[in-house]
Amino acid sequence: MLEIWIKPCISGDTRVVLQASILPKNNFHKISSHPSCTKKYLPYSLAIRAKHICSDSADLTQYWNKLSLAFQGRGYPSTLIDTQISRAISNDSTNHRQTSDDIPFITKYHPGLQRINTILKNGYNFLTSSTQTQNLFGSPPRISFKQPSNLHNLLVHPKLPDPNKMFTSINTEKGSHPCIEQRCNTCKIHSPSKTFNSKNTKKQYPIQDHYDCNTSNFNEFLKQQLERGKLLRSRHLQYLLSFSYWPPVxxxxxxxxYEIRSYRLKPGTMIEWGNNWARAINYRRNNDEPFAAFFSQIGRLYNVHHIWCYKDLQARKETRESAWRSPGWDECVAYTVPLIREMHSRVLHPTSFSPTQ
Structure with missing residues (x-):
């Protein structure tokens, strides 16, 4: 972290000085799980940032020396640190980056996808050897990774509520009405009404405001929740994220x-599990059986759920047997089985109102 101090000089000018802990004590070790490209360019990014901020060369040199010692203490090679800091020293801020007409391939980051750039470079030579494809790309194509989904993105939204939409129920008709939203499943069981019957007084009362499926105290929704609670013995809730390599739902x-196969993995094996299944999923695509795959990111960690779709139990048997006849599937199974501590499998039929028929 950088802490900036602005000090006045005797000549009347101001001097920008950097004073702070160079790096948090337990962050960005060389053996951490951060992407290798991030750890490689971290010394350069901190050094170039200091160069843009600090106005005194002596203070800047002192900061670079502290930066080098801090990274050495975290296991970074001295050659890597010196190379990246030297790049920052020789960087000329007046040279603007040249624009390129090449369009990068964008995908979500996953540790198993780091070799794609190498594969594209090798395949570029094959494309240029043909007269029909040699002009498709002006230079070897490259992959740009975007940030994968995480719990912060799901829970934190930068948008502020629209004041014009906050009080839309003022002029609406009194009573209980469906919200008429496209994906609302509550509308199917919602009976519009302008009155309600009290079980205590046995009388009928008019509804004094506008209520729909999105209202927190929606009468029909509360009634259905109460009836559903009488049928439950236990309930377990998990916050899950989908694997980036799995086909979209x-x-x-x-x-x-639908078969739900739930795995509890050994701690620290999630990346290894994902790398192996990124290859294994290719052996299970023939019959369009992969439906969804999720992993837990809060609460009970290292929980994985794979959901498979089959026409019937006979199709499940034939599909699983055909996977074992595919070269490479047995190898993926041999690598992933030692990572499992516990596994449960359930075969389910969708309900009549479920969108997954």
Whole structure:
């Protein structure tokens, strides 16, 4: 972290000085799980940032020396540190980056995808050897990684509520009405009404305001929740994120059955699990059976859920047997089985109101 001090000089000018802890004590070790490209260019980014801020060369040199010692203490090679700091020293801020017409391929970051750039470079020579494809790319194509989904993005939203939409119920009709939203499943069980019957007084009362499926004290929704609670013995809730290498969730034409295979992994094996399944999923795509795959990011960690879609139990048997006949599937299984501490499998039929038929 950089802490900036502005000090006046005798000549009347001001001098910018950097004073702070160079790096947090337990952050950015060489053996950490951060992407290798991030750890490689971190010394350069901190050094170039200090160069843009600090106005005194002596203070800047002192900061660079502290920066080098801090990274050496975290296991970074001295050659890497010296190379990146030297790049920052020789960097000329007047030279602007040249624009390029090449369009990068953008995908979500995953540790197993780091070799794609190497594969694209090798394949570029094959494209240039043909007269039909040699003009497709002016230079070897490259991959740009975007940040994958995480719990912070799901829970934190930068948008402020629109004041014009906060009080839309003032002039609406009194009573209980469906919200008529496209994805609302409550509208199917919602009976519009302008009155309600009290079980205590056995009388009928008019509804004095406008209520719909999105209202927190929506009468019909509370009634259904109460009735549902009488049928439950236990309930378990998990916050999950989907794996980036898994095919997107698409509604299937029914009737189908779904198998949920839940795994509890050994701590520290999630990345190894993802790397192996990024290859293994290719052996299970033939019959369009992968439906969804999720992992827990809060609460009970190292929990993985794979959901598979089959026409029936016979199709499940044939599909799983065909996977074992594919070269490479047995190797992926051999690598992933030692990572599992516990596994549960459930075969389910979708309910009549479920969108997954």
């Amino acid at each position: 698409v509604a299937r034409e029914g009737p189908n059955i």
